[in-house]
Amino acid sequence: MSFARTASLMRRGADFLGSEHAIMCGAMSWVSERHLVAAISNAGGFGVIACGAMTPALLDQEITATKKLTQKPFGVNLITMHPDIMALIDVCAGHQVGHVVLAGGVPPKGSVEAISSSGAKVICFAPTLALAKKLLRTGADAMVIEGMEAGGHIGPVSTSVLAQEILPHLGKDYLVFVAGGIGRGEAIAGYLEMGAAGVQLGTRFACATESIAHPDFKKAFFRASARDAVTSVQLDARLPVIPVRALRNKGAEAFTAKQREVAGLLDGQTVEMAEAQLQIEHYWAGALRRAVIDGDVENGSMMAGQSVGMVTKEEPVADIILALMEEAEAALSRR
Missing domain, CATH: 3.20.20.70 (Aldolase class I)
Structure with a gap:
């Protein structure tokens, strides 16, 4: 054609x-x-x-x-x-x-x-x-x-x-x-x-x-609309957390808790800023794997763009x- x-x-x-x-x-x-x-x-x-x-x-x-x-x-x-x-x-x-x-x-x-x-x-x-x-x-x-x-x-x-x-x-x-x-x-x-x-x-x-991607991961995409793909919130200005857009679920709430944990480590001076940021990135990698590979669409990271409704x-x-x-x-x- x-x-x-x-x-x-x-x-x-x-x-x-x-x-x-x-x-x-x-x-x-x-x-x-x-x-x-x-x-x-x-x-x-x-x-x-x-x-x-x-x-x-x-x-x-x-x-x-x-x-x-x-x-x-x-x-x-x-x-x-x-x-x-x-x-x-x-x-x-x-x-x-x-x-x-x-x-x-x-x-x-x-x-x-x-x-x-x-x-x-x-x-x-x-x-x-x-x-x-x-x-x-x-x-x-x-x-x-x-x-x-x-x-x-x-x-x-x-x-x-x-x-x-x-x-x-x-x-x-x-x-x-x-x-x-x-x-x-x-x-x-x-x-x-x-x-x-x-x-x-x-x-x-x-x-x-x-x-x-796991069948359950795909089914979540098929059910989702554009407004279901929301951005994460930065809790601590010291943490250079780049916002992430993903489908709303318990995993998004867990990321908020992870930020609090890493911010606490910074407060206690037990990690350097570079290590803190790396911990955040490793969190995303693990959370994404749980969703994509294991099909845990509730607790994993369901990264998706707003075009997901299409x-x-x-x-x-x-x-x-x-x-x-x-x-x-x-x-x-x-x-």
Whole structure:
């Protein structure tokens, strides 16, 4: 099937990623693993492994396993605060991974250079125009601008506002992918027309047939509406807790208790600030695993974007991408 208008607007992004369509999958811990990543790349999109809290050895295994399932390009998402980030970059280089996504904050010194020297492309996240410009000056090859409608860790500004702030300034000369709250092709068409090189979706793919997420995790998504995906609350100003958007449940209440516990450790000077933040991140990793893998939808972390209301059934990745492209093409054809 031909998607001439959409493909034309996506060409820069698709050429950069090496994929048929400039549709990236957001890196969702425990969800964006070998099966989903390979399925997305095989269907013409661009899969991204979520390294999360993996050790270098585990990442090495995951990349090896993904390569057995697809011959198409895929990327790896690394968290900038990971204590072994340089070793993880070495693992990616050893596998000749073509694209490394740095998420979770400003890249640590030397990380962008290390990725570039391996021949890989660097993709960074930017919540503001000023930071986007700085990251591009310091070596990033492409940017993802992600609005607060997204699932998982989020910033304070909506996708539509970020797109209006950043795309008119950077969209023409640089590669900018838009993420957050995208559930249909009509939205993709709009951002492409504004100058985006492509888009990134996470929630839409979380319940794909190829996703290893527990059936109960998927059923919770099917039942949820946009207003059920709420953000966590920061209890202590000293704790640099990045808000997380997830479905409302007991797990969200448990995170509030975890913050109190870590704040108490800070009060007693038994942990340093970096360790306190790491404890929070480990909490999320464990809570997310309980939901995604074990199916504990009450006590685990049900990270989901506000587009969750558009996820109504389990379907193959290829069908999801086809529907998105058909919707985008139809929208552009009506212009």
